[in-house]
Amino acid sequence: MSLLTLDKMKTDIGQYAVLHDVSLEVPEGGVFVLLGRNGAGKTTTLRSIMGLWKPSPGTVRFDGDDLTGLHTADIARRGIAYVPENMGIFGNLTVEENLILATAKGRFDAARLNRITTLFPALERFWTKQAWSLSGGQKQMLSVARAIVEPRRLILIDEPTKGLAPAIVAAMAEAFTEISREATILLVEQNFHFARSIGRDMAVIDDGRVVHSGTMAAFAADKPLQDRLLGLS
Numbered sequence: 001m002s003l004l005t006l007d008k009m010k011t012d013i014g015q016y017a018v019l020h021d022v023s024l025e026v027p028e029g030g031v032f033v034l035l036g037r038n039g040a041g042k043t044t045t046l047r048s049i050m051g052l053w054k055p056s057p058g059t060v061r062f063d064g065d066d067l068t069g070l071h072t073a074d075i076a077r078r079g080i081a082y083v084p085e086n087m088g089i090f091g092n093l094t095v096e097e098n099l100i101l102a103t104a105k106g107r108f109d110a111a112r113l114n115r116i117t118t119l120f121p122a123l124e125r126f127w128t129k130q131a132w133s134l135s136g137g138q139k140q141m142l143s144v145a146r147a148i149v150e151p152r153r154l155i156l157i158d159e160p161t162k163g164l165a166p167a168i169v170a171a172m173a174e175a176f177t178e179i180s181r182e183a184t185i186l187l188v189e190q191n192f193h194f195a196r197s198i199g200r201d202m203a204v205i206d207d208g209r210v211v212h213s214g215t216m217a218a219f220a221a222d223k224p225l226q227d228r229l230l231g232l233s
């Protein structure tokens with residue numbers, strides 16, 4: 001059984017029909033990558049899973065349960081975290097405060113905190129610094145760290161490598177691979193090189209529809225298909 005199943009999801013934003021037919025099966029474990037051109041509907045898909053937009057009709061099933069129509073907080077409580085493209089961190093709070101706010105009970109589990117600082121050593125170095133003063137890569141690490149400060153089964157991450165230097169992207173790839181050993185990652189990504197290096201399964205969204213899904217290995221080997229669906233040169 002898939003961990004997450006989207007079935008014929010259709011999402012309108014105001015008067016605009018954005019998703020027309022998004023059906024996906026995301027298996028448990030590893031990194032599943034959602035690809036697609038600008039404006040294809042990738043962010044809207046993640047927001048619809050989190051209940052930030054309400055798909056209608058269509059269903060979102062997680063671990064066998066129907067999440068459609070639940071409030072975002074209830075969806076998060078089931079073990080789903082969302083790292084939005086704008087990262088959702090608090091610039092005037094310290095790294096520590098940003099992380100504490102993401103805990104369920106206002107205190108850290110020592111083992112999880114240790115795991116986070118092992119994955120992202122910069123966060124420990126800048127522990128008492130305000131988040132606005134971090135580099136772009138460090139802010140992104142903080143936003144991912146907030147998502148794993150509690151145990152999660154599924155983490156939705158929207159374009160984490162945007163604007164980051166290659167060395168930081170490589171560190172991010174390692175961290176995501178490590179995180180995906182204990183949680184499933186559903187990743188929206190434009191950087192195909194990064195996506196290909198960590199993705200096991202993938203799908204392409206175009207104009208609000210899933211137009212292809214399969215393994216990343218098969219997609220990476222099919223240049224004509226990439227050109228047709230993503231317009232890569």
Ligand SMILES: Nc1ncnc2c1ncn2[C@@H]1O[C@H](COP(=O)(O)OP(=O)(O)OP(=O)(O)O)[C@@H](O)[C@H]1O
Nearest residue numbers: 013014016018036037038039040041042043044045
């Ligand atoms: N709040 C909104 N109001 C109106 N239209 C919106 C809104 N948010 C998104 N859209 C439209 O919905 C479509 C899909 O947007 P979405 O952000 O999901 O695309 P995307 O695939 O994530 O693209 P990108 O990579 O550019 O972020 C776009 O045409 C966008 O203009």
